Amino acid sequence: MNAYLEKAGLLGTVAGPELLLSDIITQALARLQNRRTPMKLAANILTIDSLRQADPVIVSLGNHQGIIQSMLDYDYLLGRSIPSVKAIVAGGRRTTRFFFGHQEIALPMYPSVADLPPALRQSTNLVLNVGSGRRVVESTAAAWQSCQT
Numbered sequence: 001m002n003a004y005l006e007k008a009g010l011l012g013t014v015a016g017p018e019l020l021l022s023d024i025i026t027q028a029l030a031r032l033q034n035r036r037t038p039m040k041l042a043a044n045i046l047t048i049d050s051l052r053q054a055d056p057v058i059v060s061l062g063n064h065q066g067i068i069q070s071m072l073d074y075d076y077l078l079g080r081s082i083p084s085v086k087a088i089v090a091g092g093r094r095t096t097r098f099f100f101g102h103q104e105i106a107l108p109m110y111p112s113v114a115d116l117p118p119a120l121r122q123s124t125n126l127v128l129n130v131g132s133g134r135r136v137v138e139s140t141a142a143a144w145q146s147c148q149t
Helices: 004-008 021-034 050-052 067-076 120-125 135-149
Strands: 058-061 083-090 095-098 103-108 126-129
Touching: 058 067, 058 135, 067 083, 067 095, 083 120, 126 135
Parallel strands: 058 083, 058 126, 083 103
Antiparallel strands: 095 103
16 A cells, blocks of 8 residues: 555555544644644644644545544534534445434435546545555555546
């Protein structure tokens, strides 16, 4: 995966099961610092205030309900009024239900990255691939290819 990212000229990190989801999110949000929203870093640790100011727009490649629900819970606990996960790329359904605070929400599902609405494709600044280890390279490569066309 690292070789593919380097060949494609992308900045990315491959995280295995030993890395906690909160660490992955923190690293991804830190990368946004240079691209979108100014955030304050204190000794390489994001503060709660800087996380609240961040404006992530996340598309999930794959539907791992536990991970996505954890991200929605995290958004709610940060006091966000809308969830940062905007869509899921996975086959099967048109929507899938989650909880955001005390409300039940339906996140749209799309069969491929190419099927995402253009406005969402343009505003997305984080992609989370929750696929299994044997499929992550293939699904990431396919998503990248569809974004290039």
